[in-house]
Amino acid sequence: MYTTILLAAALQDWERYSTHALAARDVAATLAKGAAQPLHVLSVYDYPPVDTTALPPELAVRHREDLLRRTDKLMVDKLEAYMAPLRTEGVAVSPILRVGNPREVIVEVAISLKAELLILGSHSKRGLLDIMLGGTAQQVSKAAPCLVVLVSPQPEGSGREPSL
Helix, strand or coil: CCCCEEEECCCCCCCCCCHHHHHHHHHHHHHHCCCCCCEEEEEEECCCCCCCCCCCHHHHHHHHHHHHHHHHHHHHHHHHHHHHHHHHCCCCEEEEEEECCHHHHHHHHHHHHCCCEEEEECCCCCCHHHHHHCCHHHHHHHHCCCEEEEEECCCCCCCCCCEC
16 A cells, blocks of 8 residues: 555646546545545646736736735635545545646655655647647656556546546
């Protein structure tokens, strides 16, 4: 059994959680039940761009600080709501929020935690950049210092569990 498990979920760009994030959470819950350490739940986000060129400098600074504060609060709320079902199932969780590039930050957090297992939702956007460089899950799985489980949800109505 794994003692240090890290679940990384992309939550910022979703009003509702993606099926990939939900499937990854389900797999993490199953693997973390009864673990001695809490399940570490990570979400990496970035601040939205803000155009303050038309504002006086003082107002621009306040506007930017307010945007950063609101974004941080939104992400805390999203992560707490995402973790709530885990807590309901009796899984101890440790929330981690970081700002930055997910491809780098997920690996950095896995290293700092000495994670034995990293769980990611995997989907195929397959834009040109993903085809050339590989998606976030692919890049993280190459650089991670531990075993990586990529989880894809099953199509609705299939009645099957998420695939690993």
